[in-house]
Amino acid sequence: MxxxxxxxxxxxxxxxxxxxxxxxxxxHAPMQAFVRLFGEYGIELSIEDARGPMGLPKWKHIHALGNLPHINQQWQQKFNRPFTDKDTDELYAIFTPMNAASVMDHSxxxxxxxxxxxxxxxxxxxxxxxxxxxxxxxxxxxxxxxxxxxxxxxxxxxxxxxxxxxxxxxxxxxxxxxxxxxxxxxxxxxxxxxxxxxxxxxxxxxxxxxxxxxxxxxxxxxxxxxxxxxxxxxxxxxxxxxxxxxxxxxxxxxxxxxxxxxxxxxxxxxxxxxxxx
The missing domain is CATH 3.40.50.1000 (HAD superfamily/HAD-like)
Structure with a gap:
């Protein structure tokens, strides 16, 4: 048939x-932006950390990075509270122009x-x-x-x-x-x-x-x-x-x-x- x-x-x-x-x-473009982004908040993020959730939408990527145990621990020490969705929103708003600038050198x-x-x-x-x-x-x-x-x-x-x-x-x-x-x-x-x-x-x-x-x-x-x-x-x-x-x-x-x-x-x-x- x-x-x-x-x-x-x-x-x-x-x-x-x-x-x-x-x-x-x-x-390379997003990695540099992620490391710089968290660095501006006094958080040490490695390139290896940044590459882990790659492929996800960037809001989810930032959220995943902020909730890595060793990153969340740094965040709590710095701000006396765990990393939240509101923090993700704030970082995402900063990340977009940062990544947009980075892709100009990596396109x-x-x-x-x-x-x-x-x-x-x-x-x-x-x-x-x-x-x-x-x-x-x-x-x-x-x-x-x-x-x-x-x-x-x-x-x-x-x-x-x-x-x-x-x-x-x-x-x-x-x-x-x-x-x-x-x-x-x-x-x-x-x-x-x-x-x-x-x-x-x-x-x-x-x-x-x-x-x-x-x-x-x-x-x-x-x-x-x-x-x-x-x-x-x-x-x-x-x-x-x-x-x-x-x-x-x-x-x-x-x-x-x-x-x-x-x-x-x-x-x-x-x-x-x-x-x-």
Whole structure:
């Protein structure tokens, strides 16, 4: 029996994350802002601390940082009370312009992204985006990447939604914006667990990014200065962390995405025909 409802089983769209995925190799912009933000309140926050909740909307990220036991302890010693939601609101209001300033120095497209983009465009695949950044920050980023040759088909920011990552609502908005369906014709590419879960929870194919992402945290030059054994060790460590996001595939950077498009399409076709029997 043929399933007459199912759409043409080709890939209809790829939805990318931003920092650590298509811009800002190593995802450095938000880290500097988080450390500086808490530092202005006399709280010592490490880069490792700051990277922990990466991928979450920035309000949730700040809330998670403030509630880390050793950070909350510093907060109580400094202000004689625990870190609260009201404190999160206050820090978030300061963080937004701080991060907006930081992204101006960290909006360079990941090497190889434009080549991948050209392949997707040639195949008629739509290119969407979601992000843990808010709209105010992305209003700074968009003109910078446009100058480099990229304008996305859509953009869903964390504050556009009643509930952002790891919920699927950002991807649902992409389906509407891009006019694509079913979810299995869409690929979500991200370097964080919450961002991958955003795709997984919506029923998309998911591709995790290792080398350029938050979990590695190296610059492009630092990554390429490593030998292959060092890279493989990092790949193993980061793969284990990203496994919590349930990715279907893992790649070093978005430059490697074209290598797996055919494999994803083949698996989709196989699943389509098996379900139609």
């Amino acid at each position: 043929t399933n007459h409802v199912y759409k043409n089983p080709s890939i209809s769209a790829v939805v990318f994350d931003w920092a650590g995925t298509i811009i800002d190799f190593g995802s 360079q497209l990941i090497p190889g992204f434009l080549s991948t983009l050209e392949i997707l465009r040639t195949q008629g695949i739509k290119v969407g985006t979601t992000t843990g950044y808010n709209r105010e920050i992305m209003n700074v980023v968009l003109p910078l990447v446009k100058e480099q040759g990229f304008t996305p088909d859509n953009l869903v920011c964390a504050d556009d939604l009643p509930e952002s990552r790891p919920s699927p609502l950002g991807m649902y908005q992409c389906f509407l914006d891009l006019n694509v369906w079913p979810a299995t014709s869409v690929i979500k590419v991200d370097d964080t667990v919450p961002g991958l879960l955003e795709g997984y929870n919506s029923g998309c194919w998911t591709v995790g990014v290792i080398a350029s992402g938050n979990e590695v945290g190296l610059t492009h030059e630092e990554w390429h200065s490593l030998n292959e054994d060092e890279k493989n060790l990092i790949r193993t460590q980061v793969s284990e962390k990203l496994s919590k996001g349930k990715p279907n595939f893992l790649i070093d950077t978005v430059a490697d995405l074209p290598k797996i498009l055919k494999e994803i399409d083949t698996l989709r076709l196989k699943s389509h025909y098996e379900s139609a029997e």
